[in-house]
Amino acid sequence: MLGANPLRAFAMNFGKLEASNPKCINMAVGVPIDATPAVVVEAKKEWVELSALQGKNGYGDPKGMDTLRHNLTEYYTSTYNLSADAINPDDFTITTGGSSHSLSLSFELLMRGSQGQGQLIILAPFFGPYVGMVKLANGNEVLVDTDKDFLPDLVAIEAAITKDTKAILINSPNNPTGKVYSK
Numbered sequence: 780m781l782g783a784n785p786l787r788a789f790a791m792n793f794g795k796l797e798a799s800n801p802k803c804i805n806m807a808v809g810v811p812i813d814a815t816p817a818v819v820v821e822a823k824k825e826w827v828e829l830s831a832l833q834g835k836n837g838y839g840d841p842k843g844m845d846t847l848r849h850n851l852t853e854y855y856t857s858t859y860n861l862s863a864d865a866i867n868p869d870d871f872t873i874t875t876g877g878s879s880h881s882l883s884l885s886f887e888l889l890m891r892g893s894q895g896q897g898q899l900i901i902l903a904p905f906f907g908p909y910v911g912m913v914k915l916a917n918g919n920e921v922l923v924d925t926d927k928d929f930l931p932d933l934v935a936i937e938a939a940i941t942k943d944t945k946a947i948l949i950n951s952p953n954n955p956t957g958k959v960y961s962k
């Protein structure tokens with residue numbers, strides 16, 4: 780139903796080309812060219828050892844590690860010169876990436892009851908997985924090009940709105956252009 784993600788397919792095929800031709804640089808999916816910094820590698824090793832030795836390999840606090848939330852509080856308080864009681868560790872919840880999942884659920888809700896007719900306007904270029912998410916929600920993507928500076932083209936957006944339009948997806952800062960829209 781969804782078909783292959785063309786960007787992934789391109790990136791994988793280009794990867795093979797890159798391996799045989801050093802002049803090729805694969806910029807398809809933002810893979811870093813630098814090695815992971817040594818400090819990160821060391822910290823990870825240390826954490827693996829500590830968790831094995833101290834038995835800290837089970838479920839932790841659902842809000843995230845206490846020390847991490849305390850350190851974040853200190854970091855933001857000093858970096859942004861906040862008063863001592865402006866924020867506290869309970870204001871932080873540490874999560875893994877979750878925006879794709881929540882967007883997917885939002886699309887499901889938006890398309891509910893539209894019998895496959897609902898439309899979502901997406902400004903192009905766009906983050907590749909959006910189209911699959913809309914299809915999965917039994918909706919239809921309506922792609923509207925941005926202008927030559929990758930800014931929203933209001934006339935084109937207005938022309939794309941129909942009675943079946945459920946929402947306009949605005950992604951700013953934009954992936955892949957990096958463009959930040961003004962209000």
Ligand SMILES: Cc1ncc(COP(=O)(O)O)c(C=O)c1O
Pocket residue numbers: 875876877878879880906950953954
């Ligand atoms: C615009 C955009 N949306 C969603 C995601 C995925 O985020 P997550 O890992 O939180 O699902 C990315 C990741 O690059 C992104 O650039």
